Amino acid sequence: MSKSQKEMMEEALKQLHMFVESIKKSTGLPIVPDQKSGAALWYDQRQITNKYLISVDRIRPFYDGLMDGKLMATKCKHCGQLYFPPQVDCPKCRKSDMEWVELSREGELITFTVINIKPASFAHYPDYTVGIARLKEGINITAWVRETDPKKLRIGMKVRVEVVKREPEGYLTYEIVPAE
Amino acid sequence: MGRQVAIVGVGHSKFGTRHDANIAELAWESIRQALDDAGVGQEDIEYFVVSNAGGWSSEPLPAVVVGEYAGLNPKGTVRVEAACASGSAALKLAHDIVASGQADIVLAVGIEKMNESPTPTVVEYIGRAGNFFWEFQNFGLTFPGYYALYATAYMHKYGATEEDLCRVAVKNHYYGARxxxxxxQREITVEACMNSRYVAWPLKLFDCSPITDGSAAVIVASEEIARKLTDTPVWIRAIGxxxxTSNLSKRTDFTSLRAAVEAARMAYRKAGIDPENPVKHIDVAEVHDCFTIAEILAYEDLGFAKRGEGVKLVREEQTYIGGLIPVNLSGGLKAKGHPIAATGVSMAAELTRQLRQEVEKERQATINKGIALAHNVGGTGHYAYVTILSLEKPSK
Incomplete structure (x- = not known):
């Protein structure tokens, strides 16, 4: 089996790092030539990593729902507007009086793609399909689709949404599953 | 509506992988040209707007880094962000400052150094540019992925094929080569495009604009100053x-970018262009072909073609010079390159030179109506700017 995108990425970065370290040892400077143009490049001697802490405090019932295998949305008690992703304020009514409602998890696929070239933080996954499904309630949901061959998918096909555990991270999320 | 505003100077760096220049040097490449073109000095610039998306590049305050290097201190400045439409947002801000009478001469410069980071990191940054929490965090969409969702829906609804998409790339490479x-700067064939690997099915590598370093600059001035500086002011006739929505799931249709439709409607109304038949008013357009499908959507969103018929313009080669309306004679984002926040300024610089009939002969549009259009989309239709430029001063 060929190397994963993650392995290739890490190998390339490691090679660059080792190259810079050897140059630095002899010249005292982290300056290396660009492989293609030969232009002098300073190899950053500082590094930051971002891992954010994002508030989900007010939409906690959505996550409680996932724990029960349910997909929850909010509904404005005043105007009846359904919100997914759930939001706790209705900007139309300027009210924050919401009820939590369970979504049917049934609908149809309205579009999809297969991600072949992945972002760095998704490079450890094999190719995955992302789709948008329209649920019976009339709201749309973006999620992975449990089918990686696009030829087996069709716009308009019946789908359902299932709560699943995402591995290898091991956290609950939801997935679109073809139901035909 | 305020005062009339004209573009009086433009500059454009070489686009590409620019490991030979840092962010300030690359910005200066276009700023210097714009100052020379306008015949003004830094002391004449009253305010400068810097568009830069950043993240992938090291300087968090690009406006001041560029300002120092380009000798623009102590003039006031700000960095603006509207994703891939940042450049048009910078131009709008520069325009609005002059139109409102707060300044007479303002510089807008777009700069992006995407190649300071490795490709997977850049893919990550652009993929996050939508709704990070709901659509990226769990589902890892990429920028090609977002547009692929539109491509799948468009192809299904109107019967467009992957070959049709490739024909857009072929046209834009044809002009990029010039x-x-x-x-x-090389032409490609439909076959080569079809043989390129999938990046986000159904989009392939040759359907995608590249990762680009580059800068572009324009200087805008009030009517009184513009008349003194140049015989060929290019008037900003309208900006829509x-x-x-940030979440794509909140949209109802994936065959059109609503923001672009709305921006076009606003721009056409302000400029007095017939929205039913805009091409009869316009000599040349630059549209936001970050992916081939995006150019086809642009034809329809701008009213160059009816719904579902954008693909016909491609098949019939109606957007080459000599066709219904020439589009992306610069090579577009696809071949000219797409340094995110420089793109909108690049479009304005290119169209100014088109209207002045200064570009290379083989890619010079015939100018007889004196009007050009720039369509600049940020994110996946998250932001949209449509700018109408004109040789004739707009009548009040």
């Missing part, structure tokens, strides 16, 4: 701007 500032 633009010395373009990143890709609109937005759409």
């Amino acid at each position: 633009n010395p500032k373009a990143q890709f 701007a609109a937005s759409d």
Whole structure:
């Protein structure tokens, strides 16, 4: 089996790092030539990593729902507007009086793609399909689709949404599953 | 509506992988040209707007880094962000400052150094540019992925094929090959495009604009100053701007970018262009072909073609010179390159030179109506700007 995108990425970065370290040892400077143009490049001697802490405090019932295998949305008690992703304020009514409602998890696929070239933080996954499904309630949901061959998918096909555990991270999320 | 505003100077760096220049040097490449072109000095610039998306590049305050290097201190400045439409947002801000009478001469410069980070990191940054929490965090969408969702829906609804999409790339490479500032200066074939690997099915590598370093600059001035500086002011006749939901799931249709439709409607109304038949008013357009499908959507969103018939313009080669309306004679984002926040300024610089009939002969549009259009989309239709430029001063 060929190397994963993650392995290739890490190998390339490691090679660059080792190259810079050897140059630095002899010249005292982290300056290396660009492989293609030969232009002098300073190899950053500082590094930051971002891992954010994002508030989900007010939409906690959505996550409680996932724990029960349910997909929850909010509904404005005043105007009846359904919100997914759930939001706790209705900007139309300027009210924050919401009820939590369970979504049917049934609908149809309205579009999809297969991600072949992945972002760095998704490079450890094999190719995955992302789709948008329209649920019976009339709201749309973006999620992975449990089918990686696009030829087996069709716009308009019946789908359902299932709560699943995402591995290898091991956290609950939801997935679109073809139901035909 | 305020005062009339004209573009009086433009500059454009070479686009590509620019490891030979840092962010300030690359910005200066276009700023210097714009100052020379306008015949003004830094002391004449009253305010400068810097568009830069950043993240992938090291300087968090690019406006001041560029300002120091380009000798623009102590003039006031700000960095603006509207994703891939940042450049048009910078131009709008520069325009609005002059139109409102707060300044007479303002510089807008777009700069992006995407190649300071490795490709997977850049893919990550652009993929996050939508709704990070709901659509990226769990589902890892990429920028090609977002547009692929539109491509799948469009192809299904109107019967467009992957070959049709490739024909857009072929056209834009044809003109890119004639633009010395373009990143890709070689022609390609439909076959080569079809043989390129999938990036986000159904989009392939040759459907995608590249990762680009580059800068572009324009200087805008009030009517009184513009008349003194140049015989060929290019008037900013209208700018339409609109937005759409950050979550793609909140949209109802994936065959059109609503924000672009709205921005076009606003711009056409302000400029007095017939929205039913805009091409009869316009000599040349630059549209936001970050992916081939995006150019086809643009034809329809701008009213160059009816719904579902954008693909016909491609098949019939109606957007080459000599066709219904020439589009992306610079090579577009596809071949000229797409340094995110420089793109909108690049479009304005290119169209100014088109209207002045200064570009390379083989890619010069015939100018007889004196009007050009720039369509600049940020994110996946999250932001949209449509700018109408004109040789004739707009009548009040």
